[in-house]
Amino acid sequence: MPIRKNDRIQLSHGGGGKEMNVLIHDMFFKAFANPILAAEEDAAQLQLCGTTAFTTDSFTVDPLFFAGGNIGKLAIAGTVNDLAMMGAIPEYLSCSFIIEEGFAITDLQTIVTSMADEMQHCGAHIVCGDTKVVPKGCADGIFINTSGIGQIVKPDISVKNLQHDDVIIVSRDIGRHGAAILMARDSLTLESTLTSDCATLWPIVEQLIASNVDIHAMRDATRGGLSAVLNEWAQASNVGININETAIPVSSEVQGLCELYGFEPFDLANEGTFIIALPRSAADKALEVMAQYCHCNQAAIIGNVTDKNPGKVVLNTPWGSSRYLDIPQGELLPRIC
Amino acid sequence: MPIRKNDRIQLSHGGGGKEMNVLIHDMFFKAFANPILAAEEDAAQLQLCGTTAFTTDSFTVDPLFFAGGNIGKLAIAGTVNDLAMMGAIPEYLSCSFIIEEGFAITDLQTIVTSMADEMQHCGAHIVCGDTKVVPKGCADGIFINTSGIGQIVKPDISVKNLQHDDVIIVSRDIGRHGAAILMARDSLTLESTLTSDCATLWPIVEQLIASNVDIHAMRDATRGGLSAVLNEWAQASNVGININETAIPVSSEVQGLCELYGFEPFDLANEGTFIIALPRSAADKALEVMAQYCHCNQAAIIGNVTDKNPGKVVLNTPWGSSRYLDIPQGELLPRIC
Numbered sequence: 001m002p003i004r005k006n007d008r009i010q011l012s013h014g015g016g017g018k019e020m021n022v023l024i025h026d027m028f029f030k031a032f033a034n035p036i037l038a039a040e041e042d043a044a045q046l047q048l049c050g051t052t053a054f055t056t057d058s059f060t061v062d063p064l065f066f067a068g069g070n071i072g073k074l075a076i077a078g079t080v081n082d083l084a085m086m087g088a089i090p091e092y093l094s095c096s097f098i099i100e101e102g103f104a105i106t107d108l109q110t111i112v113t114s115m116a117d118e119m120q121h122c123g124a125h126i127v128c129g130d131t132k133v134v135p136k137g138c139a140d141g142i143f144i145n146t147s148g149i150g151q152i153v154k155p156d157i158s159v160k161n162l163q164h165d166d167v168i169i170v171s172r173d174i175g176r177h178g179a180a181i182l183m184a185r186d187s188l189t190l191e192s193t194l195t196s197d198c199a200t201l202w203p204i205v206e207q208l209i210a211s212n213v214d215i216h217a218m219r220d221a222t223r224g225g226l227s228a229v230l231n232e233w234a235q236a237s238n239v240g241i242n243i244n245e246t247a248i249p250v251s252s253e254v255q256g257l258c259e260l261y262g263f264e265p266f267d268l269a270n271e272g273t274f275i276i277a278l279p280r281s282a283a284d285k286a287l288e289v290m291a292q293y294c295h296c297n298q299a300a301i302i303g304n305v306t307d308k309n310p311g312k313v314v315l316n317t318p319w320g321s322s323r324y325l326d327i328p329q330g331e332l333l334p335r336i337c
Numbered sequence: 338m339p340i341r342k343n344d345r346i347q348l349s350h351g352g353g354g355k356e357m358n359v360l361i362h363d364m365f366f367k368a369f370a371n372p373i374l375a376a377e378e379d380a381a382q383l384q385l386c387g388t389t390a391f392t393t394d395s396f397t398v399d400p401l402f403f404a405g406g407n408i409g410k411l412a413i414a415g416t417v418n419d420l421a422m423m424g425a426i427p428e429y430l431s432c433s434f435i436i437e438e439g440f441a442i443t444d445l446q447t448i449v450t451s452m453a454d455e456m457q458h459c460g461a462h463i464v465c466g467d468t469k470v471v472p473k474g475c476a477d478g479i480f481i482n483t484s485g486i487g488q489i490v491k492p493d494i495s496v497k498n499l500q501h502d503d504v505i506i507v508s509r510d511i512g513r514h515g516a517a518i519l520m521a522r523d524s525l526t527l528e529s530t531l532t533s534d535c536a537t538l539w540p541i542v543e544q545l546i547a548s549n550v551d552i553h554a555m556r557d558a559t560r561g562g563l564s565a566v567l568n569e570w571a572q573a574s575n576v577g578i579n580i581n582e583t584a585i586p587v588s589s590e591v592q593g594l595c596e597l598y599g600f601e602p603f604d605l606a607n608e609g610t611f612i613i614a615l616p617r618s619a620a621d622k623a624l625e626v627m628a629q630y631c632h633c634n635q636a637a638i639i640g641n642v643t644d645k646n647p648g649k650v651v652l653n654t655p656w657g658s659s660r661y662l663d664i665p666q667g668e669l670l671p672r673i674c
Contacts, residue, residue: 010668016606017665027599041496041575042422042556043392045489048385055380056431056484076421092395093460094484098435134395137669139397140475147393147431147484152382159378219379221354236377238400269353328354331347334472 009103014133031116032126045126053088056147062335066184068195072111076118081220085204087154096130096145122202154209161216162237165307166277170184173249178268179257194253200271217277226268230313231327240309249298267328269336346440349375351470359459370452381464390425393484399672403521403531414457416483421542424491427459432480433467459539491546498553499574503614503642510586515605516594531590536609554614559571564603567650568664578650582638604665606673
């Protein structure tokens with residue numbers, strides 16, 4: 001009873017018996033093949049030494065497939081990026097599926113293949129996993145949890161490490177993931193070429209580290225967008241952050257969707273866009289490294305750290321006025337990731 | 338806007354903004370308090386050295402509260418036990434919630450408190466986490482993923498390590514968790530005192546290791562029950578396993594429920610019951626250690642490893658006949674864990 005393409009997930013695929021074994025071996029082990037996973041013990045056995053980063057994320061994005069990615073790509077990129085942002089090599093991942101009864105095997109295969117493909121960008125491996133199936137109506141398609149482990153090779157990157165006169169760099173135009181999800185959910189195609197920024201950031205972070213760029217803080221601007229990260233930094237480091245609105249790259253499509261829905265691009269989620277705080281003297285080198293990656297060809301200095309307004313983010317508008325950029329409140333877009 | 342007892346979870350509690358921050362700080366950080374978690378970086382920073390076990394599990398149990406536990410206790414015990422079964426100290430856990438909009442804050446608090454309580458039994462700490470909220474109807478109450486990391490202090494315990502003439506010990510009466518869930522789901526109280534075996538097994542495993550018991554293989558018999566573990570062992574080690582049905586402890590309540598529903602106790606899930614394969618010469622010491630723990634006061638030798646029928650488990654019945662005990666097939670009880 002091998003897995004067949006036209007099949008759908010049944011409760012027995014999560015039952016711990018024969019059918020689950022077939023799903024695990026025929027699909028997951030084939031896609032994620034590596035010797036640690038293949039050992040099939042109760043837990044993966046890893047050789048680790050040194051300061052290690054450990055992170056977790058559950059992915060519930062709706063819709064599961066969107067322009068520029070799907071829940072599988074997101075589940076790898078999201079957790080790998082959390083490690084990368086700590087200056088850690090993405091090494092080992094766990095992967096846990098919660099699948100709704102009746103989910104199409106072809107869709108599951110597409111998602112699993114995307115996961116395997118995305119791991120190629122960073123060399124990470126899935127070394128342990130879990131599969132649960134819940135009855136129809138008890139989940140919405142599929143949820144994926146990935147946890148990640150990796151050795152920290154660039155220590156001292158910290159939310160508490162922003163320093164007076166640091167500059168703030170954003171890696172690319174903001175708000176694409178939120179806008180792409182919004183577009184997919186409302187079937188707003190608008191003949192749009194807008195895609196999510198969903199991407200694994202380790203290759204570029206690895207180059208920044210290899211180039212000895214002195215990174216003080218680094219974070220991917222996911223839920224809550226640019227606003228959430230900057231506010232968290234300002235509070236954790238007890239500094240002020242000045243941001244120049246005109247310096248922030250925003251695509252005309254994201255800007256258009258924001259105007260249509262009354263959102264601000266600063267609040268929209270990203271899934272492959274990161275922010276760095278670093279000494280002004282290190283900024284040119286960082287931008288030079290980032291320019292080698294086409295998704296970062298709009299990387300820009302968008303502001304600086306001050307000792308005024310500690311704990312606050314001040315946005316200087318194109319009209320010469322300024323206002324506090326606050327952490328988002330309420331629910332902008334549920335199930336963005 | 339602090340969390341209030343009568344509140345319900347809203348989409349904004351997963352939005353990455355102010356409301357999520359309040360939930361995380363007021364509830365999760367208070368219950369799970371430790372310095373690594375409090376650092377609030379993108380990932381926890383751990384100092385690790387040596388062979389480390391890494392495991393993951395998502396918990397979707399229905400109902401969320403059952404006799405002897407709830408999904409929170411289960412989410413800690415389940416992952417801690419996966420580490421313990423590898424001879425690893427349960428050290429660091431991640432915790433990721435997927436919560437349905439409208440879920441009662443009081444229930445969430447009960448679950449979180451149970452998680453904190455259960456960690457006391459083994460000294461593990463939750464060091465990183467994630468919170469997602471999905472719209473009403475997109476999940477069934479709450480799902481919890483926990484991943485775990487711990488140093489392996491007793492190497493060479495392995496599914497592939499069963500040896501000819503090893504004996505098989507079961508730690509207690511089997512099938513309680515499956516039976517308790519069945520009872521809770523069908524509102525079968527029957528004036529029953531039956532509770533799930535749900536428990537953290539590290540304390541007893543720690544004692545077995547400290548007593549230098551030579552453990553060849555060890556596994557908790559969760560989904561698929563005793564049958565699934567024994568079959569997996571027989572196949573992975575390419576040995577035969579003989580089991581004597583009369584030697585397997587089963588409570589009269591579990592036996593009764595099995596007869597009522599046409600289940601076999603060997604197939605029912607456990608969440609605090611484990612099986613050891615070890616040399617016959619080490620069995621007395623193991624049973625002596627186990628006898629110190631009241632939940633193991635029925636621990637018993639239930640069979641032995643042979644070189645006959647490699648890859649198969651043979652069950653010797655009380656009537657003098659014998660049959661293959663196969664891995665369960667089909668769906669016995671969905672959402673058991």
